[in-house]
Amino acid sequence: MKPTKSPVPSAAAASALLLLLLAFPGAEAHNITRILAKHPELATFNHYLTLTHLASEINRRLTITVLAVDNAAMSELLAKHLSIGTIKNVLSLHVLVDYFGTKKLHQLSQRSTSTSTLFQASGAAPGTAGFVNITDLKGGKVGFGVTEVENVEATFIKSIVERPYNISVLQISQVLTSPEAEAPTGAPSDLNLTEILTKQGCKAFSDLITSSGAAATYQENVDSGLTVFCPPDSVVNGFMPKYKNLTKAQKTSLILYHGVPIFMSLQGLKSSNGLMNTLATNGASKYDFTVQNDGDDVTLKTKVVTAKVTGTVVERDPLIVFKVDKFLQPKELFKATEAAPAPKAGKSKNSNDDSDDDDGADSPDGEPLEDTADDSGFAAELVAGGRLVAGSLLLSLFLPVAML
Known part of the structure; x- marks a missing residue:
């Protein structure tokens, strides 16, 4: 007598179903x-x-x-x-x-x-x-x-x-408005960012905010929510040789790169792993970085450096300032200098997945870029790649079940 098939789904089938739900969410992130x-x-x-x-x-x-x-x-x-x-x-x-x-x-x-x-x-x-x-x-x-x-x-x-x-x-065709929408809003707060930074051990970075022309943008964002990542004076002083090689516009973008136009507490950072826009983000010039956490440690990862959040300088809603152990360097201004991960066995040297990480790996440390490449398709490629892996896993899990 032939054995009857159990109507109860196997563990492999259940796992495959879970992967399917994770790999194809009902709503995609948008920007x-x-x-x-x-x-x-x-x-x-x-x-x-x-x-x-x-x-x-x-x-x-x-x-x-x-x-x-x-x-x-x-x-x-x-x-x-x-x-x-x-x-x-x-x-x-x-x-x-x-x-x-x-x-x-x-x-x-x-x-x-x-x-x-x-x-x-x-x-x-x-x-x-x-x-x-x-x-x-x-x-x-x-x-x-x-x-x-x-x-x-x-x-x-x-x-x-x-x-x-x-x-x-x-x-x-036209702007929608009303007397209620155009009513005067409350007066701005008395929070002075550069003054606060100067008093809290971030004087060198505060001076760069002023000299780069980024102060107005920072101050405009204080009242509606602002998170600042401040490298301490010793880090700023060590970074100055690279900073001086930048143009005026690049200096402004670099300093704005250290601000996020939203109030993010430390707990909020820990629960917000992923890409984060900055004050420098503008259309194709993404100027974003990736927030990651490992336990109590929070890191900010660009294609150039990985900085660690070492403490909170001031937290006065709607403003919060964190100290970081490195000057944040965006890929729009600097070539990648951190060592690329070793290629996996069996993977082609010219694999598309590694092309972005290998770009500029052998270039001089911290050398400013002459031209900025448009990598707006990177996020889409990353999502597509994730779905390809998930699809392979689904196939490998469902195949044995189907053959039963």
């Missing part, structure tokens, strides 16, 4: 800065999403719709000379906390709907002033307004990116 960087006509809107820290909020959310406007429309908004806090409230009206793709816009059940925005979610909008009304107009047009149902202030122009039901970026 609004990089999405908009491909569209020069939206550059001003993109810049102010970063400056107001709305970009990081958009990137953290799993389901979001961004209503982008072109440079001409942004110029009309900027001509009002609003504070950065007020501009943030206005642009918050352009971030819907729901997914609206082109198909959904033209299939509204009641021809009109009202949806919440980040302005409403922030708590800064009085009553329901943070809602946007969407109306399916005649002739295939779609209107957007923030005051009354079917009041049209802007119309749909085109779709930029749609990833159902993760992120949708749509271009509209």
